[in-house]
Amino acid sequence: MNLVQKSPEVFLAEGPIAAIGDADIEVLKSALAKSPRGRVRINAHLSDDDRLHEMIIAFRPDSYLQPHMHPNKSESFHIIYGAVDIVVFEDDGRVRRVIPLGAGDPQRAFFYRMSKPFFHTLLIRSDPLVIHEITNGPFQPGDTVYASFAPAASDAAAVATYQAALVRKVDELRGA
Numbered sequence: 499m500n501l502v503q504k505s506p507e508v509f510l511a512e513g514p515i516a517a518i519g520d521a522d523i524e525v526l527k528s529a530l531a532k533s534p535r536g537r538v539r540i541n542a543h544l545s546d547d548d549r550l551h552e553m554i555i556a557f558r559p560d561s562y563l564q565p566h567m568h569p570n571k572s573e574s575f576h577i578i579y580g581a582v583d584i585v586v587f588e589d590d591g592r593v594r595r596v597i598p599l600g601a602g603d604p605q606r607a608f609f610y611r612m613s614k615p616f617f618h619t620l621l622i623r624s625d626p627l628v629i630h631e632i633t634n635g636p637f638q639p640g641d642t643v644y645a646s647f648a649p650a651a652s653d654a655a656a657v658a659t660y661q662a663a664l665v666r667k668v669d670e671l672r673g674a
Contacts, residue, residue: 516542526556536561565645574611580624587617591647
């Protein structure tokens, strides 16, 4: 595939047909080592205005996604490599549900879809995690609602404390 790097975290699969394989995943893994936020992606859609957004995204375990929701959007993940726990929250921050996902693990589903706007985050359980994400566009940064019960990514100390407590809570809920 012919990938064009648009930023340190974003590659574009140019052209009307995208075929992404192992060599492209290796490009993501290589770029992941340099990513300040611990994630990089290949966009298979050509523009933020596209009505369908498909991305191959690689994450490091230290990547933090502030719990958030996407009103009026659906999203789905198919796990390509690794494992993750999708943590779904009540509006007050209580854990509503944990969805364990993984590639090639009979104890974990490999696909999930969320069609209602619940606050959610990812606890990455492998190094790296690689997913295929599909959501509807267009992408507008203001369309994402961040949970007030969790720290912003810019507060590293608060994020570390929050993430450690969330991992303990999820492990407790899952009996790990």
